[in-house]
Amino acid sequence: MESSTVTGGGSSRREATRQKLYEAAVTLIAEQGFSATTVDEIAERAGVAKGTVYYNFASKSVLFEELLRHGVGLLTASLREAAEKTAKDGGGTVDALDAMIRAGLVFIERYPAFTQLYVAELWRTNRAWQSTLMVVRQEAVAVVEGVLREGVERGELSNELDVPLTAAALVGMVLVAALDWQSFQPERSLDDVHSALSRLLQGRVSGTR
Amino acid sequence: MESSTVTGGGSSRREATRQKLYEAAVTLIAEQGFSATTVDEIAERAGVAKGTVYYNFASKSVLFEELLRHGVGLLTASLREAAEKTAKDGGGTVDALDAMIRAGLVFIERYPAFTQLYVAELWRTNRAWQSTLMVVRQEAVAVVEGVLREGVERGELSNELDVPLTAAALVGMVLVAALDWQSFQPERSLDDVHSALSRLLQGRVSGTR
DNA sequence: GTTTTTGAACTGACTGGTCAGTGCAAAAAC
DNA sequence: GTTTTTGCACTGACCAGTCAGTTCAAAAAC
Structure with missing residues (x-):
């Protein structure tokens, strides 16, 4: 066999x-x-x-590092797929971002433990696996940054937009909202969470309507 | 000193x-x-x-719990002060949120280690200090939720806005953007970060201008 | 004289990592 | 077709080291 x-x-x-x-x-x-x-x-x-x-x-640390690589690999693949599919269907940059938000939520719903672990370790310093973590973080953020950058080039996003900072902020928005959802309001549906974040992304917060 | x-x-x-x-x-x-x-x-x-x-x-854990309580106490005080000062100066809800974002950034710039530790522990389960963490989290998030709720009541924010989820998303946005700033782009100024987040909050992402 | 700190010794439980040995299925030898 | 060999994957008892927490007499600070 x-x-x-x-x-x-x-x-x-x-x-x-x-x-x-x-x-x-x-x-x-x-x-x-x-x-x-x-x-x-x-x-x-x-x-x-x-x-x-x-x-x-080889060791407990190596197990952990390979786990990190494995998990982030899944995430980036998912994000990339969401962005590409949107592009192929003729959606704009904002649609792509929205699709990535959803992909992020789906990932977190499916692998909450991994997400939790990732967040908990990401900003630590002086750890043995720090370099692995940096590499892996960059892979994930780069996907978001790529979409943002393209959006600016095509004039769909403001050219005053700070790409790296906005990417980090978007990732954080999804990450924290999703972890909070899982931990403290697990009864909410993914669509609920998605629409709340979508609204925030598209600036439909102000206004009475 | x-x-x-x-x-x-x-x-x-x-x-x-x-x-x-x-x-x-x-x-x-x-x-x-x-x-x-x-x-x-x-x-x-x-x-x-x-x-x-x-x-x-009494123990290592107790030391840690008291540390958590004290740190979050400082944060909530700072957020509350920012919101109240804005209200007194006749600012709207969005201004209050903006002021709280800045207050959050100032806090994180001043106490990066505490912030890091807080994020790393917040979503863990089955820990001895979990109840302490829950209480302390609620205190912080409640300040943001309060401002959002008031904004909705006064018609300054959309009444479709999901208060708890949006609060979590906003907190996450600031938290992750700030930690990323500290860890990976420490040369940026607080104003840089603040304006990028401010733009995101006010939906000034789309559009060329 | 009371409160607080020191500092070193001690305990008992726990932990990462090791290693000689086992099981077993496919290959080799007969 | 049967027996023997090979080597990969796995096992679990074991070891040397570590850590939270305790104790306490004596010193220091107030």
Whole structure:
């Protein structure tokens, strides 16, 4: 029986184990933080022995770094797809941003633990995995920046717009609103959250109507 | 000389020691996280003996909780003051929001470590200090929600506006933009950041001019 | 003289990482 | 077709080190 090659990685027994370890680690680290999560816990949750963790990953930190890369890879792919699909359907820049907001919300709804963990670690300094985190952050923000920049070039967005800062602000808006939604108002629908953010993006906050 | 710490002024000798401990703890925990920070480190950084930590605080967790309460107290006071001052000067709701954004940025510029730590812990679950965190979060968000709600009542904001979600989104926008600013573009001025966020708030993103 | 701080020793529980050994399915040898 | 070998993936007991929290006599500050 050979490789039913799923995207990017082979599907050996080993790969399945790694996947289980990712899933176990992401939940535990999101809840407790990296340091408070023990390798024993991760192994137990994944249903494997502790030694297996070290057979598959060089160290606890390396497991975490690869988890980060894996997760952000999924996010950027999703954002990029949303932007491209909008462009192909003849939508403008604002439509693309709106589609990316929705894609971001869908991602966070699906992988809340990863999002939580990412936010918690992103601005720490002096950590072993800081360089990985920087790279991975830039990948994600770059997608948003790209759409903004193109919008400015095409005259659809104000040329006074500060691309990097606005990108960060938009990402933050979605991130925090979504985490708050998940944590404190889980009964709300994704559409609710999306329309509230959409309204904010399009400046339809002021005015009585 | 008072260095920038999250604590306000104290009077007794004991209070001074507590402040030194807060200051040491906030930096270390922001950088490394709660679990990775040892009590020995905190004591050393504060320049006191380990025994002093336990003379002043019942435990490491209690020290952390009191730190949280104090820091968020300062933030909410600052936000509230900004909103009230704007109201007194005859500004509208949007002006009040703008003033609060600025107040938030000033706070984050002054206490970056506290902000970082707060964001890192806010959405965690199953932590000992979760209830403290919830209370403290609500205090802060309530200020923003209050201004939004009043704006809707006075017809200055759309009555379709989702108050809690918009409040969370605004807070997130400021938080993430500011942390990104501090971490990745520290050369930018506060005014730069403020005007970019202000533009976003007022929907002056679209359009060429 | 009372409050606060010191500083070093100690405990008991926990943690990241190691390693000799097991299980097993496919390949090789017969 | 049966037996033997190979080597990958996994196991779990074990180790050396670490940390929160305690204790306390003595000093310092007030």
